[in-house]
Amino acid sequence: MLNRNEIFKLRKAHLAPSLSMSYNTPLHIVKGFGQYLYDSEGNRYLDAVNNIQHVGHSHPKIAKVAEKQFRKLNTNTRYIDEKIVKYAKALTDKLPENLDVCFFTNSGSEANDLALRIARTITNSNQTIVLGAGYHGNLSSLVDISPYKHEGPGGAGAPDFVHTIPRPDKFRGKYRGDNTVDAYVSEVIKIIDNIKQNKKNVSAFMVESLMGCGGQIVLPESFLKKTFKLINDVGGINIADEVQIGFGRMGSSFWGFETCDVIPDIVTLGKSMGNGHPIAAVVTTKEIADKFNNGMEYFNSFGGNPVSCSIGNEVLNIIEDEDLQKNALEVGSYLITQLRTLDHPLIGDIRGIGLFVGIELIKNKELLSPATSEAKLIENHMKDHGILISTDGPDHNVLKIKPPMIFNHENADELVYNLSSILNKNF
Ligand SMILES: Cc1ncc(COP(=O)(O)O)c(C=O)c1O
Numbered sequence: 001m002l003n004r005n006e007i008f009k010l011r012k013a014h015l016a017p018s019l020s021m022s023y024n025t026p027l028h029i030v031k032g033f034g035q036y037l038y039d040s041e042g043n044r045y046l047d048a049v050n051n052i053q054h055v056g057h058s059h060p061k062i063a064k065v066a067e068k069q070f071r072k073l074n075t076n077t078r079y080i081d082e083k084i085v086k087y088a089k090a091l092t093d094k095l096p097e098n099l100d101v102c103f104f105t106n107s108g109s110e111a112n113d114l115a116l117r118i119a120r121t122i123t124n125s126n127q128t129i130v131l132g133a134g135y136h137g138n139l140s141s142l143v144d145i146s147p148y149k150h151e152g153p154g155g156a157g158a159p160d161f162v163h164t165i166p167r168p169d170k171f172r173g174k175y176r177g178d179n180t181v182d183a184y185v186s187e188v189i190k191i192i193d194n195i196k197q198n199k200k201n202v203s204a205f206m207v208e209s210l211m212g213c214g215g216q217i218v219l220p221e222s223f224l225k226k227t228f229k230l231i232n233d234v235g236g237i238n239i240a241d242e243v244q245i246g247f248g249r250m251g252s253s254f255w256g257f258e259t260c261d262v263i264p265d266i267v268t269l270g271k272s273m274g275n276g277h278p279i280a281a282v283v284t285t286k287e288i289a290d291k292f293n294n295g296m297e298y299f300n301s302f303g304g305n306p307v308s309c310s311i312g313n314e315v316l317n318i319i320e321d322e323d324l325q326k327n328a329l330e331v332g333s334y335l336i337t338q339l340r341t342l343d344h345p346l347i348g349d350i351r352g353i354g355l356f357v358g359i360e361l362i363k364n365k366e367l368l369s370p371a372t373s374e375a376k377l378i379e380n381h382m383k384d385h386g387i388l389i390s391t392d393g394p395d396h397n398v399l400k401i402k403p404p405m406i407f408n409h410e411n412a413d414e415l416v417y418n419l420s421s422i423l424n425k426n427f
Pocket of ligand 1: 112241244271
């Protein structure tokens with residue numbers, strides 16, 4: 001087995017330097033089980049950040065179905081196969097009635113790229129509206145529509161067909177407080193009018209119903225309800241990016257968009273869908289899928305293969321069998337309540353739904369200056385205390401908590417206790 005230094009050396013020689021690592025002293029994780037990770041020295045870490053390992057690391061049932069199907073058959077969608085249709089049925093049964101047609105892909109990025117392509121084909125336009133600080137993936141087409149990337153380090157700004165609404169953040173956004181919804185909606189109206197004045201059509205409005213990389217932002221109530229209607233009224237397509245927040249994580253509902261009481265035209269899924277196995281999807285209506293079927297085939301070498309679909313199906317079964325949506329509701333609410341008992345000047349805002357939580361750190365209660373370096377320090381101290389969280393948001397001052405869905409009350413207590421002692425000891 002290679003030691004830490006040898007791995008570092010090989011990584012430096014053969015992996016691209018634009019791949020970053022977590023924590024000042026990166027971890028050498030060698031094993032995972034449930035909500036825990038173990039490093040090469042045998043230290044145990046509570047994983048409070050990996051929402052990809054939705055039903056837990058190394059779930060035996062996932063390993064079992066993957067092995068069974070791998071030993072039997074793995075092909076592509078050009079053959080009739082029971083696994084893909086059963087999975088498509090199970091998945092669409094979880095979605096609103098008319099969202100019943102699936103395209104399978106290998107990553108959330110591929111799903112979002114396809115969703116854009118569908119919207120552009122149908123509307124004959126590329127005019128895309130997004131939320132400030134939003135992130136939708138690593139493909140060129142998605143860097144274009146992700147302010148988190150194109151306005152961040154190394155970014156070249158938005159192309160002229162991408163229109164950005166100020167991040168609807170009632171704590172530190174352009175409009176603040178509890179009655180901001182109409183102000184943010186007016187920004188959408190302005191953009192739609194602008195697109196129309198330029199004699200163009202709105203193609204797509206792509207949003208996360210609870211923003212992840214944008215800083216764990218819970219959107220103002222009825223913001224999506226009002227804006228989705230505006231977009232549909234001018235013939236645009238609403239795309240809900242559920243890559244981070246879907247599959248029961250919200251607790252109160254299976255999908256993030258349901259917390260906003262809307263039905264999108266297209267939903268994109270990924271991350272937790274395969275519990276770490278690369279599977280993602282676009283789900284839309286029959287009408288939209290038929291309009292997209294203009295003669296150009298959609299083929300994806302790996303998307304929808306029997307191994308991936310068996311795994312995806314097992315993830316759905318485990319969510320049901322282990323009652324994980326209910327766990328997200330109960331433990332998520334408990335975690336937020338416990339976090340709100342913390343009283344420290346760095347804590348500006350605690351927000352979230354279910355097991356998708358953010359703690360925004362600020363330096364000055366009036367100016368609300370982002371406590372970026374403090375957030376980084378806390379992230380590293382938490383790691384040293386055996387708890388893995390991350391930081392995010394455009395200023396990287398939001399502590400992000402989005403653990404596997406088996407996270408329990410004791411895990412929440414351990415997190416809150418350690419965060420409290422780190423805050424009180426160091427700041
Ligand atoms: C909201 C959102 N959409 C899409 C993606 C892209 O998914 P992937 O990394 O699987 O390509 C991400 C990844 O972090 C994401 O957070």
